[in-house]
Structures are given as C-alpha cells and as structure tokens.
Amino acid sequence: xxxxxRDAPLSEVLERAQAADPRAVARLVSLxxxxxxxxxxxxxALAPHTGRAQILGLTGSPGVGKSTxxxxxxxxxxxxxxxxxxxxxxxxxxxxxxxxLGDRVRMQDHATDSGVxxxxxxxxxxxxxxxxxTPQAVRVLDAAGCDLVLVETVGVGQAEVDVxxxxxxxxxxxxxxxxxxxxxxxxxxxxxxDIFVVNKADRDGADQVVRDLNGMLRLxxxxxxxxxxxxxxxxxxxSTGKGIPDVLEAIExxxxxxxxGELARRRQRRAAAEIEAIAVKTLRARMGDLxxxxxxxxxxxxxxxxxxDPYAAADKLIAGIGAxxx
Amino acid sequence: xxxxxRDAPLSEVLERAQAADPRAVARLVSLxxxxxxxxxxxxxALAPHTGRAQILGLTGSPGVGKSTxxxxxxxxxxxxxxxxxxxxxxxxxxxxxxxxLGDRVRMQDHATDSGVxxxxxxxxxxxxxxxxxTPQAVRVLDAAGCDLVLVETVGVGQAEVDVxxxxxxxxxxxxxxxxxxxxxxxxxxxxxxDIFVVNKADRDGADQVVRDLNGMLRLxxxxxxxxxxxxxxxxxxxSTGKGIPDVLEAIExxxxxxxxGELARRRQRRAAAEIEAIAVKTLRARMGDLxxxxxxxxxxxxxxxxxxDPYAAADKLIAGIGAxxx
Numbered sequence: 001x002x003x004x005x006r007d008a009p010l011s012e013v014l015e016r017a018q019a020a021d022p023r024a025v026a027r028l029v030s031l032x033x034x035x036x037x038x039x040x041x042x043x044x045a046l047a048p049h050t051g052r053a054q055i056l057g058l059t060g061s062p063g064v065g066k067s068t069x070x071x072x073x074x075x076x077x078x079x080x081x082x083x084x085x086x087x088x089x090x091x092x093x094x095x096x097x098x099x100x101l102g103d104r105v106r107m108q109d110h111a112t113d114s115g116v117x118x119x120x121x122x123x124x125x126x127x128x129x130x131x132x133x134t135p136q137a138v139r140v141l142d143a144a145g146c147d148l149v150l151v152e153t154v155g156v157g158q159a160e161v162d163v164x165x166x167x168x169x170x171x172x173x174x175x176x177x178x179x180x181x182x183x184x185x186x187x188x189x190x191x192x193x194d195i196f197v198v199n200k201a202d203r204d205g206a207d208q209v210v211r212d213l214n215g216m217l218r219l220x221x222x223x224x225x226x227x228x229x230x231x232x233x234x235x236x237x238x239s240t241g242k243g244i245p246d247v248l249e250a251i252e253x254x255x256x257x258x259x260x261g262e263l264a265r266r267r268q269r270r271a272a273a274e275i276e277a278i279a280v281k282t283l284r285a286r287m288g289d290l291x292x293x294x295x296x297x298x299x300x301x302x303x304x305x306x307x308x309d310p311y312a313a314a315d316k317l318i319a320g321i322g323a324x325x326x
Numbered sequence: 327x328x329x330x331x332r333d334a335p336l337s338e339v340l341e342r343a344q345a346a347d348p349r350a351v352a353r354l355v356s357l358x359x360x361x362x363x364x365x366x367x368x369x370x371a372l373a374p375h376t377g378r379a380q381i382l383g384l385t386g387s388p389g390v391g392k393s394t395x396x397x398x399x400x401x402x403x404x405x406x407x408x409x410x411x412x413x414x415x416x417x418x419x420x421x422x423x424x425x426x427l428g429d430r431v432r433m434q435d436h437a438t439d440s441g442v443x444x445x446x447x448x449x450x451x452x453x454x455x456x457x458x459x460t461p462q463a464v465r466v467l468d469a470a471g472c473d474l475v476l477v478e479t480v481g482v483g484q485a486e487v488d489v490x491x492x493x494x495x496x497x498x499x500x501x502x503x504x505x506x507x508x509x510x511x512x513x514x515x516x517x518x519x520d521i522f523v524v525n526k527a528d529r530d531g532a533d534q535v536v537r538d539l540n541g542m543l544r545l546x547x548x549x550x551x552x553x554x555x556x557x558x559x560x561x562x563x564x565s566t567g568k569g570i571p572d573v574l575e576a577i578e579x580x581x582x583x584x585x586x587g588e589l590a591r592r593r594q595r596r597a598a599a600e601i602e603a604i605a606v607k608t609l610r611a612r613m614g615d616l617x618x619x620x621x622x623x624x625x626x627x628x629x630x631x632x633x634x635d636p637y638a639a640a641d642k643l644i645a646g647i648g649a650x651x652x
Contacts, residue, residue, distance in 0.1 A: 287606075
C-alpha cells in the first residue's frame with residue numbers, strides 16, 4: 001500500500017483506516033481529537049463496521065504500574081494473534097491539549113508491530129474529559145479491525161468513572177504502599193471494577209491489599225445480588241510478567257459472564273450516553289453561536305447586575321436555541 | 327429569632343437566609359445540592375441580593391495544608407470583622423453524594439462563631455463537578471450577607487479549573503516535598519493562580535519551591551503581558567499562623583488590581599458560564615424525559631447495531647427536544 005498522502009480525501013482515509021492502515025487510523029483519531037467538522041461523516045462511514053471490538057478499561061493511581069501492565073497485556077493478546085488498539089488518556093492536563101508521553105516509552109516494545117495501534121490522547125477541559133472524544137476514538141479503532149481496544153487512564157475521580165462507562169470490562173490496578181488503603185476505601189472503586197489487579201505483588205503489603213479488597217467485597221454493594229459479577233482479584237508483578245496470564249483468564253471469565261446479557265445492556269447504556277454527550281455538545285455549540293450574537297453576553301450582564309437570575313437567563317437562552325436551530 | 331421549623335415555607339426560608347439565619351442558609355445550600363425543583367424560585371429571590379461578596383478560591387494537592395490554611399484565613403478575616411462563608415468541595419467522591427469530612431475537624435474552631443458559615447459539598451458525578459451546584463451555593467452565601475466566600479477544593483485536574491472560574495481571586499497552595507515539582511510543572515497551575523502560597527515554609531525544600539515558581543513566572547505566559555497581574559508568592563507556616571497576614575495583603579493587592587476592570591470581566595464571564603451550565607442541565611433533563619419516552623433507547627439500540635451513527639442519532643434527539651419544549 002502506498003503511504004497516505006497529507007492531502008488524501010476523507011473517503012480515502014476512511015477506506016484505508018478500515019483496511020487498518022495505521023497512518024489513516026492515526027489521522028482519524030486526530031480528527032476526533034481536534035473535533036473536526038467532518039466527525040458526523042466519519043461516524044456515519046464507520047458505524048456499519050463497529051461493535052466487534054472488546055473494550056477494556058484500565059485505571060489506577062499514578063505509580064501502580066499501569067504502563068507496564070498495559071504493555072504486558074498487549075504482548076499477551078498479541079501472542080493470541082489478536083489485533084490491539086491502545087488509547088492512553090491523560091486527564092491531568094486540562095490546558096495543554098497534548099498528552100504527556102512520559103512513561104509511554106515502555107510501550108515502544110510494540111512500536112514496530114503492525115498489529116498494535118497506540119495513541120496518547122489528552123482529555124480536554126470543560127466538555128467533560130473522556131466523555132465525548134474517547135468513545136469516538138474507540139469507534140475508529142473498532143472499525144479499523146482491532147479485536148481489542150484498551151483504554152488506559154490515570155485513576156482520578158471522574159476519569160475512572162468515565163473509563164468504566166466506556167469499557168466492557170474495567171480493570172482497576174492497585175499496588176502496595178501507594179496509599180491504596182485510602183484509594184480502595186473510595187466507594188467508587190468498588191462500583192467500577194470488574195477485575196482488581198494487585199500489581200507489585202512481590203512487595204511488602206501486597207497480601208494486605210488483597211485482604212482489604214476481599215473484605216470490601218464481602219461488605220456487599222452491587223456484587224452481593226444474585227447472579228451478580230463478583231470482581232476477580234489477581235496478583236501480578238507486571239515488570240516480570242508474573243500473573244499476566246491470570247489477568248487474561250479473569251478478563252475472559254468476565255467476558256463469558258457478560259455474554260449472558262450484561263454486555264448488551266452495557267453497550268446500550270454506552271450508546272445512549274454517547275448520543276447524549278454529542279447532543280449536549282451540539283447544543284453547547286449553538287449556545288456558543290448565540291454567544292457570538294451577544295445574547296448570552298447581555299443575559300450575563302443582567303445576572304451580574306442582579307437584575308436577572310441565572311435560571312431565568314438560561315430559559316431565555318434555550319428559547320434562543322430553538323429559534324436558531326435549522 | 328425562633329428556630330426554623332422543618333416544614334417552614336420556602337418564602338420564610340428565603341427571608342431568614344437573607345437575615346443570615348444559619349439554619350436557613352444551610353437549608354438553601356441543601357436544596358441546591360439536591361437539585362431541588364425550587365432552584366429557579368430560589369435564584370430569582372436571591373438575585374437582587376447578590377454580587378456583594380468577594381469570592382476566594384483555594385486549591386492545592388492533598389497534604390499541602392489546605393484545611394489549616396483555610397481555618398487561619400477565616401480567623402484573620404473574622405478579626406477584620408468580616409462575615410465569612412466556606413464551601414469545602416470534595417471532588418474525589420463521585421458516587422457517595424456526601425463529602426468526606428476528614429480533616430474538616432480543624433474548622434471546628436469556628437463552629438460556634440455566628441459570623442462564619444461552613445459547609446462541605448460533594449461534587450456530583452457526571453454533570454461536571456463544581457460546574458453548576460457550587461456557583462448556586464456561592465449565591466446563597468452571597469445573598470446571606472457573607473462579605474467573603476471561600477471555596478476550598480482539592481487540586482485535581484478539572485476541579486482546579488472550575489474553582490478558578492468561580493473565584494475573584496484564586497490561591498494555589500503548595501508545600502515542599504509533596505511532589506510539587508511535578509505539580510507546579512503542570513501548565514494549569516500558572517493559568518489559574520493569582521496567588522501562590524508555599525505552605526510548610528519551615529521545611530527543607532520550601533526555598534526551592536519558591537525559586538521554581540519564580541522561574542516559571544519568568545517564563546511568561548499570560549503574566550508577561552503589559553498591565554497583567556503577576557502572581558504573588560507568599561510563604562506560610564499555616565499551623566502557627568506565620569505568613570497569614572502576608573496572604574491577606576496579597577489578596578487585598580489582587581483585589582485592588584481587579585477593580586481596574588478585570589473583576590467586571592471575570593464576573594461577566596462567570597455569569598455567562600453559569601447560565602450556560604444551567605441551560606445545558608435543563609436540556610439534559612429534557613433529553614432524560616425523552617429517554618423515559620424511549621426515543622433515546624431506540625436510537626441507542628440502532629447505534630449498537632451499527633444501523634445508525636451517534637451523530638445522526640444526536641441530531642434526531644435534538645429535534646425531539648425542540649418538539650417537546652413548552
């Protein structure tokens with residue numbers, strides 16, 4: 001295949017992406033990141049080719065060994081002959097618009113493997129982090145024929161929740177001595193984890209982390225209901241590869257359980273959230289257009305002066321959107 | 327004044343809140359947190375009484391001494407005879423809906439002072455953290471006659487940005503030995519800080535943090551423009567009160583500078599963002615109503631099946647909103 005030209009038409013980029021040309025895939029992901037006006041056209045072209053990939057979320061605090069674990073998982077999936085896409089999302093950088101590459105260097109093991117596509121994405125500011133760009137990037141990798149899309153994100157608050165809402169299976173990484181007592185105590189972690197991986201299991205305190213997790217799981221929550229999935233707990237030493245086959249086994253076990261109906265439910269919920277996020281974004285853009293037309297400025301000045309309250313102003317703004325819609 | 331009855335009508339709660347009855351203020355903040363259907367009515371009643379409070383944002387990583395610093399600042403403002411409201415926002419708990427009180431116990435110094443209102447707020451999940459509830463809670467405290475509203479939040483990603491967009495003056499706390507080299511290197515901190523406070527200044531490494539900050543400020547950004555505010559850097563030992571008067575002086579200096587036009591611009595921007603957030607929330611709620619009517623479910627199922635792409639589905643959803651609006 002000839003290299004993709006910089007000025008190649010979108011139709012060619014789409015066609016090549018579906019044939020897994022990595023440069024075409026990269027270009028589509030960039031268009032998603034840059035919120036290209038062509039996104040509707042791209043989404044329409046990709047839609048018939050999506051829904052095949054298994055989507056794995058991987059999250060954890062800085063320092064638990066996410067990149068190493070991701071790299072080892074990619075290696076293991078490659079050994080099974082699977083094509084793998086990795087989206088590394090860094091929500092810590094709301095301003096730069098560019099993800100910090102940092103320890104991604106480890107991922108260079110896979111840089112020359114045409115069966116692996118790796119991409120760092122910055123999560124953008126106010127539109128809610130992962131909420132709209134990442135699902136669209138996942139669609140690109142799915143349509144490009146990845147059997148598996150791994151979304152890796154730093155576990156901080158909202159990003160954890162977002163990655164879980166995006167994934168078929170969410171893996172939460174912990175490590176001893178990382179203040180994980182506090183980490184794990186957060187109710188959130190129990191809500192999102194399908195699989196817990198206690199990495200750096202050769203270090204002191206790893207057993208205690210496993211015990212704490214088991215204790216939390218015994219306390220119940222959603223996992224105590226009949227037929228519910230009880231999160232697996234797996235110990236690893238990612239740097240040596242120890243325990244990685246157990247992680248794969250847990251993922252496979254969860255996939256089998258999901259096939260009993262939960263996968264369809266999750267994907268339905270995910271699609272609904274995705275549609276809603278795009279709708280909100282579109283409506284915001286329309287409000288932005290109104291902003292340009294000074295309606296919002298005038299309303300804001302009245303709110304500052306105390307002549308109007310923000311709820312009444314919002315009602316007027318929404319009425320304006322209705323009027324300006326095509 | 328007689329104690330506020332549990333079943334007191336909203337009109338009485340509003341009247342008492344404006345007379346600074348702490349129970350009435352607390353009830354209004356709860357109504358805001360719970361997204362009460364009465365919010366438009368509350369906002370309308372408060373609007374004429376807002377715009378007087380000075381709004382201070384205070385943010386920093388866990389462990390830099392935020393609570394102690396907040397407590398000392400409250401004490402200093404009280405000595406100036408100012409009425410102070412504190413909103414402590416914890417964005418680390420997306421699920422619980424209840425803020426972790428933890429080290430807020432230090433704030434109990436002020437628990438019996440009727441000139442101080444303290445409230446912990448959990449930032450909620452998917453609607454974007456601080457973005458809509460906190461400004462409404464600030465309005466309540468403003469209308470209740472607080473001269474100063476201090477919004478304290480853990481500095482993690484989006485929350486930092488949100489608190490800065492909310493405040494007249496944003497104070498970023500750092501401390502030596504907290505990995506602040508990495509913290510400070512984040513471009514975000516330069517964008518939001520009006521004042522840097524290097525707390526625990528009696529510890530090794532504090533001078534280095536100050537030097538690093540000065541170095542970053544010399545590198546420019548928005549601060550190098552003519553007439554721009556150059557962030558003040560103040561060293562404190564909050565546990566002993568050392569340096570707290572310098573923080574107050576820096577805040578006052580920034581306030582004077584802001585009065586030259588920037589305050590009006592910030593408040594205008596803030597009101598616009600607030601209106602927009604409420605408008606988006608309203609539109610989301612309308613989409614939720616549609617969800618109930620199965621329109622979104624049907625669209626989502628079509629997206630899952632690859633029969634429709636999410637952009638086309640979002641367009642249809644928006645058309646539905648127009649039709650369902652009053």
